[in-house]
Amino acid sequence: MKQITRDRSGSIAILFALLSSLLLVAVGVGVDYGRAMSAKTRLDAAADSAALFAVSHNQMNTQNSRDMIGRTAAAIFRDETKTFAERNGITIVSVTAKFVTPKFVKKNDSVWEFSLSYTALSKNYFAQIVGQSLANFSFNGQSxxxxxxxxxxxxxxxxxxxxxxxxPITKEGIDLLGQLDTMGDHCAFACHSAGDRRGGRGRLSLNPRDKRRGDLYDAAKANNITLRIDAEAEAMTNAANAAKAAADQNRAHYRFGIYQFSGGVYLNDSSPYKEWFPANSNPVIHEIDSNIFPAAADAKAKIRLPEYESGFCPTPYSCNVGRNTAIDFGNADTASSAAFEYIYRKMIANGPSGSGVGGDRPQQVLFVITDGMRNETNYHNDAPDVDFEKSVCDKIKNSGKYTRIAILYTEYLPEALEKTNSVPAANTLPKLSRILPALTACASTDLISKVSVADSARDAFSSNNNIGLAVQKLFEKAVGTAIIQK
Incomplete structure (x- = not known):
């Protein structure tokens, strides 16, 4: 008997037999649990899809009630999960769809917050061996x-x-325009003046046998040199296309007004001196309205470089009679502050900016395209002003809760000045680094972009150098970052 009681042979097999069933059940429970969690992942994705549907711009702009949208979202969730649930032993117990309260409770609120939650059962194939109470795993999810x-x-x-x-928009164009300057100044700007035309400053061809002359603007046109002002006007079509696409997607409405600033811009139509200003002193290209494509067409048709009488004189009157008077704006005068004051009055006159939703007035964005050279009434050989006046920008941004400024900086180029034999150019070069910081301070947060010069015409259509594409991207950013404040 003592030998029998001390005998341990076969005990491992018995112990394994006892434990293997428990191990098998544990593995089975793990498999069942894994199936349930895999199903949860699939159902969570469907809940996300249904929730995103409920707060899509299409739904936000329909006349459907919030309850109807919620019921539709729940139905979408059930439809997306029906086949999967049937094939994988999943039972959808409940689906609850609702717009979260109390923050966003009205249909016309600018911001919607939506919640979809569900409860489901996953059939257990192994765990129910232990007991009928483990026939299913219960799980839930929420989006x-x-x-x-x-x-x-x-x-x-x-x-x-x-x-x-x-x-010019390319370095090739800058070099060519400099070669066409008969004065040997290598001027990189297509200056447009009757005096230069009479003097034959611009050659219309590099062919020495071709004796045709004009001003440098004529020379640029004769040689198909695209100027920034040309690209700027063309870019309004890019902006209109971007607005159309955004309006279709967002169900929002966008209006365009296009204005210009240059030397001699006057601030109201009652100025008694209008006839003494250059042709493009009228700032209005297209008044603000919903006709965005006609606005773009007007920009292409009307925008051109100002033509001056000569040198620093915009008209014969200012050269002969009004010299050194308040109306003497020379070709070195950008009149940026006057232009900002004009557009400020225009925006205020059209009403303060609103939230743009729920019947409120539209938001307002001042979209500026500029090389950033300030040049206030600087018609002598003085060192020019280069940095925009921040106070005029702040005045506009502070005029309304929903008013912003976007700026596309068409970089003021050292290449345009380095070969030019003039005192103002020499005085300007060291100050160019001040332009971008001033424009950045002028623009609203993250609404400034820069486009530079391309090496050649072939490169001028890249996203880094194309003014049209840069305008489109900055417009899309201005639309995408519109802030809804409650």
Missing amino acids: QTHNERAPDTDFYFLLDTSVSMGV
């Missing part, structure tokens, strides 16, 4: 999301049409 309704927005485009925007 909560929000969306901001795209606001209606008025865009006031303020385009720099001063002489310095007559620089």
